[in-house]
Amino acid sequence: MATTTSDAPKFPLHEACRRGNLSLVEQLVKESPKKAYEKDGDGRLPIHWAASSNSAGIVLLLSGLPGFDPDVQDESGWSPFMIASNVNDSEEVLNVLLGRDADINQKNYNGQTPLHLIASKNKLDMARTLFDQKPPASARVRDKRGQYPIHRAAAIGSTPMITLLLEHRSPLDATDNSGYTALHHAIAEGHGDAAVTLLKAGADSTKREESGLLAIDLAPDVEVRPRTYRMVGMIANKLDTGPTVH
Structure with a gap:
């Protein structure tokens, strides 16, 4: 995650999602809702980091914002659902995204679907x-x-x-x-x-x-x-x- 020279995160909302800090995410989204749709240097939105950190509360919050796209891909073609599929004990996050109509047959740029990842994780x-x-x-x-x-x-x-x-x-x-x-x-x-x-x-x-x-x-x-x-x-x-x- 990129930082500024003052060591403050360049993308504070992304960083809060990565750390699973729900209260800070709530504060930052309230201050600037459009930041939820800003991409970082990895082409990721905050929702991608929330899925990666297995933070169901944050995923629920972000997925409820107007204009949320459950199938948005990062620069490697990974959607939030794919990322969560590759994380252990992520069933709660996956169920939240299913509730937002995530595409369960979507492919990343390696041609993998969530089922490939879920099979790998048993x-x-x-x-x-x-x-x-x-x-x-x-x-x-x-x-x-x-x-x-x-x-x-x-x-x-x-x-x-x-x-x-x-x-x-x-x-x-x-x-x-x-x-x-x-x-x-x-x-x-x-x-x-x-x-x-x-x-x-x-x-x-x-x-x-x-x-x-x-x-x-x-x-x-x-x-x-x-x-x-x-x-x-x-x-x-x-x-x-x-x-x-x-």
């Missing part, structure tokens, strides 16, 4: 909330790295998030720009449970990434790799042949 309840909106969040949006939200969920090993995304028509075997499927990401990060969930959902274990490696070749621990091969083989065999009849 915010399962909020993901459910987004799917319940009308129109709902889409699990079928690819970012500029070629990743869908399911790639993010697999990389952090969240089996509940993977299951939820698949229930809402997420692609299962789509590859990102490196040729990684969700299964590649799960195994590369050592998330065996997530890998099993993907395989049981029908993930293709024979797909190779751009270097020619199978997902099971990416198991991080060499000693664990043989067990990973057996796990994949057993699940694939069960899916192909069905249960054994005695």
Whole structure:
């Protein structure tokens, strides 16, 4: 945040929002309401900093001002809702912005939607909330790295998030720009449970990434790799042949 030579903030309202100082924000907005729509050196409005600091009271105040735009983007293309999606324990802020009709499928300049960020943070309840909106969040949006939200969920090993995304028509075997499927990401990060969930959902274990490696070749621990091969083989065999009849 830029400051003047006297160490006073160049953008005092932005700074108050960044610090989560609700009483000061109320005072500054009362003195000069138009400051709520002034951009700082990062192309951010005060609402962006309020979302970043997870200050629900300030977000509620600013979002109630005349002319408020819930989808205004900073210079990186991040809306307040996107910023809050990337902050831990931000459900209250997100719900305030949903109440102001924030666009839940808006993309930043990296092509990410809020669902990409929410999947990365394993915010399962909020993901459910987004799917319940009308129109709902889409699990079928690819970012500029070629990743869908399911790639993010697999990389952090969240089996509940993977299951939820698949229930809402997420692609299962789509590859990102490196040729990684969700299964590649799960195994590369050592998330065996997530890998099993993907395989049981029908993930293709024979797909190779751009270097020619199978997902099971990416198991991080060499000693664990043989067990990973057996796990994949057993699940694939069960899916192909069905249960054994005695």
